[in-house]
Amino acid sequence: MRNLIIASGLLTLMAATAQAADIPTEAQQCVTCHGDKGQGTAQGPMIGGMSEQYLDAQIENFIAGRRNNTLMTLMAQSLVDLPARKIALSYFAAQGSPLKGQLRGDKIALSGAEKLYYQGDLKRGLPACYSCHGPAAVGGGSFPRLAGQQADYLAEQLIAWRKLERSGDHDNTMGHIAAKLKEDEIKSLATYLSAIQ
Amino acid sequence: MMIKKALLALTLLGGTGVAMADTYFADMQEEIPPQPKATNLGYFAPRDLSEIPKGAFGDKIRKGYELFVNTQQLNGRSVGNQLNCTNCHLDAGAKAYAAPMWAAYLAYPAFRKKNNHVNTFAERVQGCFNFSMNGKAPAIDSPELVAISAYSYWLLMGGLLDMFGMQKTAVPELSDTALQQGGNIDDFKLPGPLSDKVKLDKRGQMPGRAFAKLDKTDQAPSPERGAKIYAEHCALCHAEDGQGIKMADVTVLPPLWGAQSYNWGAGMHRVNTAATFIYENMPLGKAVQLKPQEAWDVAAYINSRERPQDPRFEGDVAATAKQYHADDDGFYGKEVEGEILGTKAFPATTVK
The missing domain is CATH 1.10.760.10 (Cytochrome c-like domain)
Incomplete structure (x- = not known):
């Protein structure tokens, strides 16, 4: 029984390690606030599934003062290594669940x-x-x-x-x-x- | 039913014969003179979509709206590119000076002096399918053309009724044949104070129709200057390569040139038409962002890229240019950046 618990504990740990290993090092610093898949947490909004182009523009906006958030501005200012930034952003851009796309005109009587x-x-x-x-x-x-x-x-x-x-x-x-x-x-x-x- | 068939036969007779078909097509995208912008437009507004009546007639109107905002459901059948009607007829055909359907509906049938042929409203919509949508128009009596006609009619009539305080009055039902005609016939009754007052020759001049007049600027439109304007103001939405943006495999922001855009016979390929459209309506949600000169220049840039061939092309760009583009404010058959435009055009009418 004890062995089983240890084994299952190990498995959980291994699963967690495997999951963490899926996240590129460059993206690790974003996870605390934005979540391991960019799904968002109480500390930060969802960024998963956003285009790389959009995310990159936002980092630039924070750096330039066109957007204001004390913590994120500091974080953005540290993201000066552009190839590293790209790796992080492409990881988050690839997240996000696919959506059932409601097209324009599918419904008419809307409110x-x-x-x-x-x-x-x-x-x-x-x-x-x-x-x-x-x-x-x-x-x-x-x-x-x-x-x-x-x-x-x-x-x-x-x-x-x-x-x-x-x-x-x-x-x-x-x-x-x-x-x-x-x-x-x-x-x-x-x-x-x-x-x- | 007999009457309907007879009318259909008459319509068909008017358009048969190869020569007739040629001249008929020649004129389908005839330029409508832009008008000075009216200052008192505020009052005309179509009814809310939720007011489309229940029942068979309402179903046609609803179908028209669906086709209008999602024309891609006809891709491969009648549509040969990635555009939707609402890409140019903004706000689902309801926006003044973005070629609103309510004003267009009232203007047809219209006699075109070039071909001695009266185009009904539905025939004019066919022109859009053949050129702007680079496709093959559905038949005049097809459910699609009846639906688009019904929707356009409803936009007009609902707005007029409301304008004269008749919010409770239902939009009168019309037969399919009448719907296809348009509002510029004696039988078409305008509501309220307009009844019997608006002469037929004035029905093409509803304020807000087509596009607003944009005066020519001092410098001739320059694709070269336009390229810079495009990169600065347009590329973020329409992409550097002009191919628009897809989201979840759906084209959301429309391609402006190339294989998936309007062809060389479409009205929008004219620099003046595009310039006024852009000046008045872009960027979407803001409008009047560019200076007039910038609008002319960027229109010249966009309309000097290759796009699908003019469907009337018979193997010789110079001949097609001479026959159909002689009076055009456009680049077809002209040399830009060392190439004669039209010689490397993408295929016209890619649908079967």
């Missing part, structure tokens, strides 16, 4: 956040979020994956865009869009997007 996401609001010049963030908010290229992101983080970011505390988007397009969103829309978008699996 609330889902309607904003798939149809936008013509009267306020708000394009469908889908136009850039894609089916099921999967993201790609310079656009972040929003699906499954922490709701609090999403709301915080939309507010940061509105307050001009976050920038670095191209031609201030996202800032321009966020400025038109109402308080309750931000809330419901954050809830809706974080629930997309």
Whole structure:
């Protein structure tokens, strides 16, 4: 019995070691806050499944002061070894579960956040979020994956865009869009997007 | 049913014969003069999609919307590239000065002096499939064309009814044949104060139609300057190589040139059309980002890359250029960066 416990303990340990070994050394420093697969923790948002291009641009934004977060700014400033940075980012970019992509037009009678996401609001010049963030908010290229992101983080970011505390988007397009969103829309978008699996 | 068949036969008779087909196609993407931007546009807005009525008629409208925002469901059948209608007709065909369908619907049928042929609305949509979508248009009486016609009609009529305080009035149902015609016929009844007042020759001038006028600038449009503008403002969404961005294997941001974009016969291949579209609408969600000169230049850059061949091409770029592009503000048949554009075009109409 005792042997069995030891054996199972060993197995667990081996599994944990194997898992840690899958994470490239260059990415280890990100894990504490962003999770071993970039899934996010109480200390930091989800980064898994985001494109390398987007993640890299964010590190540059933190370095340049276009985004503000004391800890992340310090971390970003340390990520100056570009080949090492690339290894870390490509690891996290490869994470994230595949999504069942809801296409534009699949559903018509939508309301609330889902309607904003798939149809936008013509009267306020708000394009469908889908136009850039894609089916099921999967993201790609310079656009972040929003699906499954922490709701609090999403709301915080939309507010940061509105307050001009976050920038670095191209031609201030996202800032321009966020400025038109109402308080309750931000809330419901954050809830809706974080629930997309 | 007999009447419907007779009408169909008449339509077909009008378009048969090889010569007729040639001139018919020649004009499908005829340029619509851009209009000075109206200042009082605010009031026209189509109805919310949730107000599409239940039942068979509503189903056609819904289908039209679905096709409009996800035209790729026809890829390989009627669509030969990676575009969707809503890539140019922004906000699902509802946005003023992004070629809104409500204004287009009212403008057809339209007589085209070049070919002595009256194009119905559905025939005009066929032109989009053949050129902008680099595909092969569904038949006039196909469910697809009826659906797109129904959706466009509904955008127009719902918006007009609302404009005159008739929010509770249902959009009147039309037969498939009537839907295909468009709103520029005597039988088409406009609601409220507009009834009997808008003459047929004014129906093509709804404020917001097509694209807004963008004045020519001092310098001729330059692909070379445009390349820099493209890299700075456009490449992040449409990619350095102009091929757009796919997400989860779905093209989300549209390709602007190359095999998967609009062909050399599409209206958007004209530099003036693209310049006004870009100036007025890009970047999506912000708009009017570029200076007019920059919009002209970047339009020249985008439209001086190779794209699918003009489907009317018969083996000689110079001849096609002369026959169909003589009055074009475009680069087909012209030399840019040491190449005559059109000579290395991608295949036209890749669908069977």
